[in-house]
Amino acid sequence: MVADISQPNFSDFREDQHGGHVAQVNTLDWNCTGDCLGTGSADPSLLLYKLHPNGLIQTSSLANDKVPYSKKLPGVAHSNFFLIWHPSDPDRLVSLDEEGIRFWDTRSAKITTSLPVAKKLLYAVWxxxxxxxxxxxxxxxNMIVDVRKEAIAKILSNSVEVNQAAISPDGRSVLQGLGNGHIAVCDYPSFQNRISLAGHMERVLSCKFDPSGRHDQAPPHSPLVSSMYFLSGSHDSTVTVWDFDTLxxxxxxxxYDSAINDASFSHDSQYLALGGDEYTIKINHTVTGELAHKITCSGLPLALSWNPKHMLLGFSGESFPPDRENKSGMANVNVFAPKL
Structure with missing residues (x-):
């Protein structure tokens, strides 16, 4: 298994590219145990990449019996917009495509529930x-899906554009990134608005809670405070880190010099990865904002996901040296990881 690094030197990391998709990779996410990366594409397909003990991602299909480390989920006939793994079951995920919402058992590579929806779906959160x-x-x-009843339990209309939502670890609060640049902090499951934070000048696409929760046990000299954080990323090219206790x-x-499409906390909440409408991913220190590293990409990094257990960053778009001439590669899946 990949060793954790308390103070990573990102200049010593490597960027590994992996094929499998033949069209733009729209979404990716690690499962809760951090040993599988799921990806969704416009090709259309959903692929699963297993984390090998040597720290590499193996990408051959199960159809190739020689390298059985990844799996292509059958029954996908439409472009995939988004996927997200179950918070505690490493074998279950939900995906959104042009036809609706699909729940998967990845062990059998089968859809367990399919809910047709006549609206364009954007994001999902468990x-x-x-x-x-x-x-x-x-x-x-907003739609609330009751997983046990396999049905849409509630439909809630909004007067403004809603984008990514995030639910607090205690399940009592939900954040919503809005088209007017605000972040709505609401009670869950009522979606009763508690406060609207005027955080940005343009639409907010990314909202996430930090994965490590409260920081009472932060390492010595860590800039993290005891509160829990959340982030908001906007088309105004900024990302704001918020204290959830004080808001x-x-x-x-x-x-970042262009619109933010995605932002992600590292597993220890020490770093943020920022991606958007420029050919770079910037890794910043969460609290100080200092740039820790920059990854140059050949395609726009539409999706970012830090591994929940290790200092590994998955992202869409091919990475390449700055002097490389061939900059194609939007169909690739990439992992930024320590050199072994």
């Missing part, structure tokens, strides 16, 4: 207990 999934749509609607900003990250 409740911490895995009993519900909140799905946002392009028509400013006050901790740090604004200004060093």
């Amino acid at each position: 409740t911490p207990n895995g009993n519900e999934v909140v799905v946002t749509t392009s028509s400013n609607v 006050m900003p901790v740090k604004n990250h200004y060093n």
